[in-house]
Amino acid sequence: MQETFDLKEIAEIRLAADRMADAYQKSADEFSFRILLPRSEKSNSRAKKLGMTMQGEFVLTLRKRDIVPIVREVRYVHDESHYGWILASSKMFDRFEQKA
Known part of the structure; x- marks a missing residue:
């Protein structure tokens, strides 16, 4: 892995997307990055929101730079949290x- 981002807040996404776009x-x-999203027994809506926002920001940043991304992804349960x-x-x- 080049880098790991442990996203907890929406505010962290912009910096992560810029760093990922720079690397790409x-x-x-x-190019390779691991993104950790919060996992909860009660609700996973926060992880989904962070993940969708991260994906959108990353793609938008690449498009602004006239780059077409060719990236594969794997989503998995990393640990209990x-x-x-x-x-x-x-x-x-x-x-x-x-x-x-």
């Missing part, structure tokens, strides 16, 4: 799969 613009083939979301280039996923 620099080297799309080496987080969902995990991996965004990476196809080449990075191929590397992950070869190591497994």
Whole structure:
């Protein structure tokens, strides 16, 4: 992973989207990020809202830079208090799969 973002607030998303877009613009083939979202037994609406907002901001940031993203994703249960979301280039996923 290049970097992990543990998102708890909407206000954190703008910085994360900018850093991800910078990394993608620099080297799309080496792009990989893990995003942790809050997990709760009572409600997962917060995680969904943060995830959808993150996705929208990231895509919008890339579009403003005239970049078409080619990114794969995996969503999973990271631990008892987080969902995990991996965004990476196809080449990075191929590397992950070869190591497994």
